[in-house]
Structure formats: structure tokens, C-alpha cells
Amino acid sequence: xxxxxxxxxxxxxxxxxxxxxxxxxxxxxxxxxxxxxxxxxxxxxxxxxxxxxxxxxxxxxxxxxxxxxxxxxxxxxxxxxxxxxxxxxxxxxxxxxxxxxxxxxxxxxxxxxxxxxxxxxxxxxxxxxxxxxxxxxxxxxxxxxxxxxxxxxxxxxxxxxxxxxxxxxxxxxxxxxxxxxxxxxxxxxxxxxxxxxxxxxxxxxxxxxxxxxxxxxxxxxxxxxxxxxxxxxxxxxxxxxxxxxxxxxxxxxxxxxxxxxxxxxxxxxxxxxxxxxxxxxxxxxxxxxxxxxxxxxxxxxxx
Ligand SMILES: Nc1ncnc2c1ncn2[C@@H]1O[C@H](COP(=O)(O)OP(=O)(O)OP(=O)(O)O)[C@@H](O)[C@H]1O
Ligand SMILES: [Mg+2]
Numbered sequence: 001x002x003x004x005x006x007x008x009x010x011x012x013x014x015x016x017x018x019x020x021x022x023x024x025x026x027x028x029x030x031x032x033x034x035x036x037x038x039x040x041x042x043x044x045x046x047x048x049x050x051x052x053x054x055x056x057x058x059x060x061x062x063x064x065x066x067x068x069x070x071x072x073x074x075x076x077x078x079x080x081x082x083x084x085x086x087x088x089x090x091x092x093x094x095x096x097x098x099x100x101x102x103x104x105x106x107x108x109x110x111x112x113x114x115x116x117x118x119x120x121x122x123x124x125x126x127x128x129x130x131x132x133x134x135x136x137x138x139x140x141x142x143x144x145x146x147x148x149x150x151x152x153x154x155x156x157x158x159x160x161x162x163x164x165x166x167x168x169x170x171x172x173x174x175x176x177x178x179x180x181x182x183x184x185x186x187x188x189x190x191x192x193x194x195x196x197x198x199x200x201x202x203x204x205x206x207x208x209x210x211x212x213x214x215x216x217x218x219x220x221x222x223x224x225x226x227x228x229x230x231x232x233x234x235x236x237x238x239x240x241x242x243x244x245x246x247x248x249x250x251x252x253x254x255x256x257x258x259x260x261x262x263x264x265x266x267x268x269x270x271x272x273x274x275x276x277x278x279x280x281x282x283x284x285x286x287x288x289x290x291x292x293x294x295x296x297x298x299x300x301x302x303x
Contacts, residue, residue, distance in 0.1 A: 002065070004029045004151055004182045005050060010059035012045050019045045021206035022059070027199070032173065032183045034197035036190065038295050042206040043186045044084050047153050050184070051081050064151065077105060080149030084156050084186070086140030088128045094139040095124040101146050109146045118142045119168045133160045141169065151182045158189060170196060190288035200287070204295055214287050221290045224256040226283050227263050232276040242269060252279075260284070 003026035012020040020042040027033040035043045048054040050063055052072030061068060063075060072079075088097065098111035115124045118138045123131055131139065137160050144152055154173075158166045166189075173183055173196055187193055193200055194214045202210040202217070210217050229235060230251050239246050239253060244266055246255045257263050263282060270277065 001029075002062070003027050004031075004064055005033075005184065006060070006062045007046070007050070008060040010046065010049065010061060011057045012042070012049060012054070013057045019206055020049075020056075023201075023203065023206070023208050025201050025208065025211065027182060027184060029182055030177065030180045031198045032177055032185060032196050034185045034187060034193040034200045035203055036187065036193055036200055036291060037203035041203040043203055044155055046203070047155055047184060047186060048083075051079070051153055053083075077107075077147055078150045080144035080147060080152035082140045082144040082152070082154045082157050084159075086137055088136070088139065091127050091129050093125050093127055094120055094131075094135075094142060097128075097139065098142060098146055101143060105147060107147050109148065111142075111146070114142045114146055117145070117172055119165055134162060134165060137161060138165065141172070145172070145176075149181065151184070152176065153184045155186045156188065157185070158187065158192060166192070190286065190291055194287040202291060202294065204298055209294060209298070210290075218285060218287055218290055221294060222258070222285050223293065224258050225260050225263055225285055226257075227255040227266060228252040228281040228283060229255070229270075229277060229279065231278040234276050235273070238270075238273050238276060244269075252281075 005027040007026070008024050009022045010020055010024070011018065011022050023046065035046065037043050045054065049056045049061060050068055052068035052075070055069060064078065066075060068075065094115060095111060098114060101107070102109050102111060115121050118141050120135060120138045120142060123135050128136065128139070137157070141157055144154065158169055161169065170192065173185070176183060185193070185197065197214060200212065200214050200217060201208045210221065212220065235253055244255055246253045255263065255266060267280070267282065
């Protein structure tokens with residue numbers, strides 16, 4: 001079965017700048033798909049082409065089997081969109097905005113329920129310009145969800161949200177997924193992608209440099225897990241006497257290995273020195289570690 005979104009060899013140029021250089025991916029029905037990448041990588045360009053808001057230069061794109069460039073009007077009732085840096089031109093309240101969309105799109109929606117889901121009930125009657133940055137963002141999310149879309153595009157939905165609101169939005173995304181909806185999520189929070197996404201594509205300078213489940217990407221590009229130790233002044237000589245290779249990073253002594261089992265056996269050997277140890281952190285490599293290394297290495301290579 002074809003995916004809810006299919007992208008084949010997509011290219012987009014703005015005058016001389018080729019922002020998207022032939023990317024391909026597929027989003028399955030009921031999947032959370034996350035596009036990650038540094039600033040200017042081409043993520044918003046890509047999703048706005050899928051949303052029918054920008055024209056592609058070349059390549060094939062379908063959203064629910066249709067070409068978004070031609071059919072976005074028909075897709076309006078089943079697709080939700082949160083643009084990056086959501087802004088609202090009319091100075092009305094979130095409740096009025098949702099009532100307006102409900103009316104004009106002829107939706108069955110319950111605006112009060114949607115406002116509660118994004119935790120905006122307390123500010124539902126405050127005019128847009130008096131909302132805080134995070135509250136404005138939540139209003140954008142509420143508008144994107146109002147039609148209970150089968151597919152929602154969320155371009156940096158948690159930018160500017162406090163940690164509690166961020167988690168509330170994660171729950172909204174998880175609930176949508178549990179109801180079989182599909183979500184395309186752009187984010188700079190790698191922990192968010194790691195937690196929510198079934199599939200991740202890392203975009204850099206207009207090309208996909210890694211793709212797979214978060215676990216697959218971490219294991220494919222994995223370099224080293226680490227033990228971070230702090231404690232008494234004797235620690236360094238204890239490690240040296242055991243011939244355990246280590247380096248200093250701030251107040252920590254760091255031991256790296258590509259084998260987690262090797263690190264466990266080092267922890268075992270350190271048992272007798274526990275009196276000299278204050279902190280002992282066993283840190284596995286995360287999607288963020290891999291991301292920073294891959295994108296950083298490409299930048300260093302270019303410069
Ligand atoms: N309307 C436009 N006209 C000209 N250049 C543009 C336009 N929109 C984007 N670009 C350029 O295309 C490149 C990709 O931009 P895009 O907004 O897609 O990046 P992004 O991955 O979403 O970045 P961010 O993480 O900062 O949101 C950038 O170099 C940007 O300057
Ligand atoms: Mg963007």
C-alpha cells in the first residue's frame with residue numbers, strides 16, 4: 001500500500017539557491033514521521049511543498065494520493081497545518097478563531113475541547129496580541145487540530161513552550177497516533193523525536209543524510225557510550241593504576257567505549273573504590289549525540 005505521503009526526488013530552488021536537492025521518503029498511515037536538521041536544512045521548504053503552500057521545482061509528491069500543488073483545497077478538511085512561527089493576522093481570541101474556522105469549514109468540532117487539549121482554556125478569551133509567545137503557539141496547534149485531521153503537519157510545534165506544555169503536546173501527539181492519525185513533525189528537540197517518532201529523516205543542506213527509526217539511526221552511527229566519574233582527587237590515579245584509559249571533561253573523568261559490556265565490567269572493577277566516587281553516570285549515546293556529530297562533521301568537512 002502506498003504511504004499517506006510520498007516524496008520522490010524532490011527539488012526546490014529559490015533563485016540560485018538549491019534548498020532541497022532531490023530528497024525521497026515515504027510516510028506510512030498512522031506513523032509519526034520526524035524531519036530533523038540544522039537551521040536552513042530545507043525542512044520547512046519540504047513540508048510547505050507537501051502542504052501545497054510552495055511550488056516544487058521538480059520531483060513527485062503525493063499527499064493522500066493527490067498532488068498538493070493542485071488539490072490542497074480538497075485536502076483542507078482532512079489535513080491540519082501548524083506553520084513554523086505561527087502568526088495570526090486578526091486580533092481575535094483563540095475561542096473566536098476556532099469558532100470562525102469551525103463555521104467556515106463546516107466542522108463538527110468542539111472548540112472548548114480542543115482548547116483544553118492544548119492547555120489553552122485559561123487564555124481562550126484573551127486577544128491574540130496579548131497572548132504570550134507559547135500561548136500563541138498553542139493557538140496555532142489548536143487550529144491545526146480543530147478538524148481532527150487524518151494527517152497533521154507540525155513545524156516546530158513545541159518551540160517556545162514551557163516543559164509542562166511541551167509534555168502536554170507530546171500527549172496530544174501520542175493520542176492522535178493511538179487513534180491511527182499520521183503526523184509529520186519538525187523539531188529541534190532531539191529527545192522529542194526520539195520519544196515520539198516511528199521514523200526519522202535527518203536533513204542537512206537539502207539532502208537526507210540518515211533515515212530510519214531513532215534506534216536504527218543511533219545503532220548505525222553509534223560511536224561510543226561513556227562512563228562519567230567524579231569524586232576524590234585519588235580517582236585519576238585509581239583509573240591509571242587499573243590501566244583504564246580516560247580523559248578529563250570539566251569535573252568529570254570520562255571513559256569511552258563502543259562496547260557497553262566493557263563499560264559494565266569497568267563499573268564492576270570500580271566497586272572497591274566506591275568511597276572515592278561521588279557521581280557515576282553511565283551514558284548511552286542518544287539521537288542528539290549522533291545528530292550533532294553527523295551534522296558537525298559535515299560542516300567541518302565543508303569549511
Ligand atoms: N522564500 C524563500 N526565498 C528564498 N530563500 C528561501 C525561502 N525560504 C527558504 N529559503 C532558503 O532555503 C533554505 C532552507 O530554508 P528552510 O526554511 O526550508 O529551512 P529549515 O530547515 O526549515 O530551517 P529552520 O530549522 O531554521 O526552520 C535556507 O537557506 C533559506 O534561506
Ligand atoms: Mg523551518
